Amino acid sequence: GQQLNQSPQSMFIQEGEDVSMNCTSSSIFNTWLWYKQDPGEGPVLLIALYKAGELTSNGRLTAQFGITRKDSFLNISASIPSDVGIYFCAGAYTDSWGKLQFGAGTQVVVTP
Amino acid sequence: EPEVTQTPSHQVTQMGQEVILRCVPISNHLYFYWYRQILGQKVEFLVSFYNNEISEKSEIFDDQFSVERPDGSNFTLKIRSTKLEDSAMYFCASSEVDSLRDTQYFGPGTRLTVL
Numbered sequence: 001g002q003q004l005n006q007s008p009q010s011m012f013i014q015e016g017e018d019v020s021m022n023c024t025s026s027s028i029f030n031t032w033l034w035y036k037q038d039p040g041e042g043p044v045l046l047i048a049l050y051k052a053g054e055l056t057s058n059g060r061l062t063a064q065f066g067i068t069r070k071d072s073f074l075n076i077s078a079s080i081p082s083d084v085g086i087y088f089c090a091g092a093y094t095d096s097w098g099k100l101q102f103g104a105g106t107q108v109v110v111t112p
Numbered sequence: 113e114p115e116v117t118q119t120p121s122h123q124v125t126q127m128g129q130e131v132i133l134r135c136v137p138i139s140n141h142l143y144f145y146w147y148r149q150i151l152g153q154k155v156e157f158l159v160s161f162y163n164n165e166i167s168e169k170s171e172i173f174d175d176q177f178s179v180e181r182p183d184g185s186n187f188t189l190k191i192r193s194t195k196l197e198d199s200a201m202y203f204c205a206s207s208e209v210d211s212l213r214d215t216q217y218f219g220p221g222t223r224l225t226v227l
Contacts, residue, residue, distance in 0.1 A: 031214035042116075042203050042218040043155065088155065092214035098143055098207060099168050100216060102155040 006103030021106040022073040023089035032072040033090045079110050114138045116219035124225045133189045133222045135204030144187045145205040194226045
């Protein structure tokens with residue numbers, strides 16, 4: 001079956017540091033999405049990527065759609081306390097009718 | 113900013129009872145989805161819905177589950193006879209048009225607890 005691996009599982013960083021996480025898939029994705037989830041809430045869309053090689057920013061967040069279409073990374077620059085949460089990658093295969101496959105998440109903890 | 117809303121935020125039910133989870137997708141969106149997240153685990157796809165019919169469903173979405181768009185604004189998930197293992201957060205999502213159907217916006221979720 002298709003595998004989607006997200007790493008790292010968790011990160012403990014100091015305020016001001018940069019954060020990087022990535023996802024790899026065993027199959028080609030059509031779309032890569034990055035979400036943030038706070039405890040007890042729904043995933044909030046951060047960045048959507050649609051083309052291989054695409055690099056997109058949203059404030060301090062930057063994400064890239066890998067050239068092979070099997071991977072993506074998310075960077076957070078100059079982290080602040082409100083960056084705390086779980087970050088999920090999600091991807092959709094061609095003709096998947098919106099069936100997103102989620103990674104296991106990266107827990108980010110920011111200490112002052 | 114438009115958002116997906118879900119009710120109730122928390123539902124407690126006895127095993128074997130029927131539950132209906134409700135969602136109001138973003139108003140101009142055409143594609144609707146249900147996902148679930150068991151505590152501490154990843155978000156899992158249940159079903160996608162377009163043009164008043166199911167487009168795709170996962171292995172989890174068995175005969176106990178059904179979805180409906182009873183009117184122009186609501187989208188519901190019914191579990192006919194709940195089991196203990198149905199306890200999870202259930203998220204509704206919606207997306208806009210065919211070319212952006214993968215760009216999904218999620219609601220805050222309904223926490224279902226089956227006792």
